[in-house]
Amino acid sequence: MIATWYGIVSLMLIIYVALDGRNFGAGMLHWLVARTPEERRQVVAAIGPLWSWHEVWLVGFGGTLVAVFPRLMASAFAGYYLALFLILWCLILRGISLEVGGHINDRLWQGFWDFVFVFSNFLLAILFGAAAGNVVRGVPLDTHGNFSMAFFTNFNVRGYVGLLDWYTVSVALFSAVMLAAHGATYLTLKTEGPVHDRSAMWGKYLWAAVVPLFIAISVESWVVRPDLPEHAIQDPVCWLGLLVVIVSTIMLISGLRTRRELRAFVGSNGLLVGLLATGAAAIFPVMLHSTLAPENSLTAYAVAANPRALRIASIWWPMGFVLATTYFVFISLRYVGKVSVKRDNQGFY
């Protein structure tokens, strides 16, 4: 039961990253792929109508986390205090820049909100990457399951670590490059003309950069947490995740080669999902690893709500998930194909 819920909560976060990751990526590439105001409107139109739908997965994840793992929410969120508020403020700025940018047809106004859009998305990709690095590396949990930490300490990965160290910074960098590649693949699928061509070009460069970075952080992860690969080898879910990664990589490469944009984008999503799922399975059952002493680590079993709460949630959660998927299919079918600035009312008011 608890393992299943660990899977569900991970799934919701992974869906969020795959969905909002494309927006982070598109946001980071905004200036590079779109030069004129009309081109920039095209980028906004590609993500505009659906950004709140993507962001809601983060809220769904947060709510579910409180319902099934309340003590993890309490320890982790209080511990990551300032970093979380930074993420929240960036999410506010990102959403607002998307909403208000198109309201006034003015160069300065547009330029300002484009800057906010690029800046907040870039910071979000970095922060979520650093957060992922923190989950793998662990945090200085004490015997009561509490921690609070500085943005950085001595950049080492053991003992009283900070939010940023050599490992989490490299994961953050990897995250930014990979999500940018993901966003480029999405923009290639959704746009036309010069934005499309530039996105396709950047997609190729970025995916090429992902390969060495991926090898680097794999080795780093092994150095930081030597116990994880041993654990992962015995876990069938990790093998499954690895299979997804391999199949997705093949789809992505063949999609990029043959200019089948949908195939490439599916591959890109699959790659993200596969990597994150493998990581999530590898660290299970520990949800928050302690860098001070392994026995302080918070496992899913220790932070879960009572069995009745999990049973109740397993009645309504599938219903909610089916409904959410239905809306998603409905909305996605309406937004198939290239965006058109005019038809999607993403021109100026």
Added chain:
Amino acid sequence: MTSNLVDPAFWSRLQFAFTLTYHYLFPQLTMGLAWFLVYWKWRALRTGDEKYNQGVRFWAKIFGLNFAVGVVTGIPMEFQFGTNWADFTRYAGGVIGQTLAMEGMFAFFLESAFVGALIWGEKRLGPRYHFLAALGVAIGSWLSGYFILVTNAFMQHPVGFQIEANGSLGIASLRTYLLNPWAWVQFLHNQMAALVTGSFVVTAVGAFYTLRGLHPIQARLYLRAGTLAALVASVLVAFPTGDQQAKMVGRHQPVTLAAMEGRFVGGPVAGVAVIGQPNIPDRRLENSIEVPGALSFLAYGTFQSYVHGLGEYPEETWPDNIELLYYSFHLMITLGTLFILLMACAGFQNWRGRLETNTWLLWVLMLAFPFPYIANTLGWMTAELGRQPWLVYGLFHTRDGYSKVVSNGDTIFTLIGFIGLYFVLGLLFLFLVGREIAHGPDEEVVAGRGQESFV
């Protein structure tokens, strides 16, 4: 909030109160306005009259801005359960997590999937699906309100829980928890109040255009629909929902009722103070003018009923800021009464066919829109200040719920950050909504059936 400034609970409370109060300025309009969009979309489908679609297009833009600010200011709320109220989450997360998660799964997905379609998707969706999108958004926003009010109702009047071996709370019965009578009463009261806000805003824009002599067809539509909905909602928010809410407080939180009324000594034939200031040190209500027996009647159904006074309870169980609670409650009641009078007046003028020509009334209707926001805020202040000193009523004190690992400085820093960010957000919102209103609805000259309403 008598606590001193080095008390970490105070800063976490202030931060939550500030971010929540600010956030709730937006959903209350969303929840009220959504049903106008549904109604107009439905009328457009039925009659084919283009004026309804023009109205929807205009209000959807304002709805969209409002919704966006509501979403971005709402996400921090959920995270603050973990960041600032970690010990509360440890204690009660096993219960309230259920509704926080259900809100995401059942309400937010519905709302956010269709809000983009509602605002931008008219051409992609076609009229029928566009109507359904409006309906989906309206239902989603109300469902979200229900789940959040169940969560709040649990803090006000905990039901359906059990105490676990480690002392924390776990859910015992989802049905009891979801059907908490407090939640239903509070939900209906709150939703009617949201409808008051929505209809006052629609009315105000209608009055503004009428006074300006702009967009006559649209102005008429807003003014009529707005004043009618406002009258109905203003009455319903007072009776039966507000009345039931007060009775609920009297039944389950008698000490709160005593504090709301500044009533220090218990007794029968209790009055409602129309004017008066509570003097806590001397334990009396200064220069009060009371309607005798009114409180007994409102709270317990007869003029003779005994109403408890604060003196009957130990001081540590009193709400910790009685003055603020008293003023919030009384000003809310006053505003609610004025809303009914104003909208009854508007309804009467409408019936006589003079609504659009009565300049005085139009001025008042135009300028009245901020007051439902104030009344809604005061209502929530009454609910939350009245719950003190408890976080979960009778079970868990507010002073025990904050995150022990977060320092005061961190909380003050993030509070200031929110104040700054939200100030800019507020300016931006007002500026852009002002622009939309100044720009006005796009009235294309429509051939055919739309012409009939040009009279």
